[in-house]
Amino acid sequence: MSIATIHMARQSPRPQRHGKRVADEPVSPSADSLRYASDYHAPVLAREVVEGLVTNPSGVYVDGTLGGGGHAAALLDALGPDALVVGIDQDADALTTATERLFDDLQAGRFRALRGNFADMEALLADAGLDAVDGVLLDLGISSHQIDEAARGFAFSADGPLDMRMNAAAPETAADLINTLDVQALTDLLRAYGEEPRAWPIANAIVEQRPLATTGDLADAVRSAVPTREEVKTLARVFQALRIAVNDEIGVLERVLGAALRVLKPGGRLAVIAYHSLEDRPTKHFLRFGNLEGEARKDFFGNLLTPFTLLTRKPLTASAAEVAANPRARSARLRIAEKKPDRPPEPS
């Protein structure tokens, strides 16, 4: 995408400035999300994220999944001149795109971009001289740009190398897994990360037809093992499963939830957008109970021991209008929680 396009996206009418709404007419949530969309990616639930996350207009906010910078731009527009948004991404393309888009804020000291895995958030922030922050946003999964680029190997609709790494410097590609795992390990992977009911016949077809080099080779192997009417849904599940495995998406999610809790100030908020149950379940458990197992641990008096106050009893979802404008928003589930004070206030 050209710098001109990025600036066009950034310069479209801003609904908010420094925490105050300046437009007279009410702006629907979908309009807010579209306002921050670019050729790279359309953020989902942008207004809900900003309203749910921002408690301190001069605060420090971490966008752990910077992508094309849509949510970061929305946050910057809602925050004051002294605020800071720190964007983290493991994908060099995302950092380049978002940094170009948010160049003015970068120059003004309101935005910083850090390359790395969000699971290493504490170390990344410490290296940048930051410790306690007011809010953390995680918009999980991959961006539209990553899917659209055939060379990244995420899409079954375009032929490309079997790569699927969000971080191009990571050692293991999808081809490495596909061409080395035995049938049982492939079956387990497809079941665990794709909830794929035909995992065993698909794994067999893959092993019989390998070596596989491209997404087209993998799609052909999958098609040979399932009825035609099931092809598209099955391909989506298989590609999702491999992507999750290549990027260890569940492992890093579990790590970042704990890291986010540690870097948040008391009163700071964590907002997580998940797109499937494998990532929504641990998120729900962690925000409700403070542990990944979803165990309700209680003190001697029966009070729930949890570091968070849950602000979304049910997850927030996109409106019909937002889904119509951006079908990717259909599966988005936004959960938000606030970190409790370290110890209850002294009675006065």
Ligand SMILES: C[S@@+](CC[C@H](N)C(=O)[O-])C[C@H]1O[C@@H](n2cnc3c(N)ncnc32)[C@H](O)[C@@H]1O
């Ligand atoms: C859904 S997109 C985020 C889009 C962004 N909210 C926006 O408005 O443009 C997810 C982004 O997070 C990045 N990402 C996913 N998992 C990550 C991880 N473990 N560490 C760092 N970045 C990650 C991906 O590379 C991708 O750019």
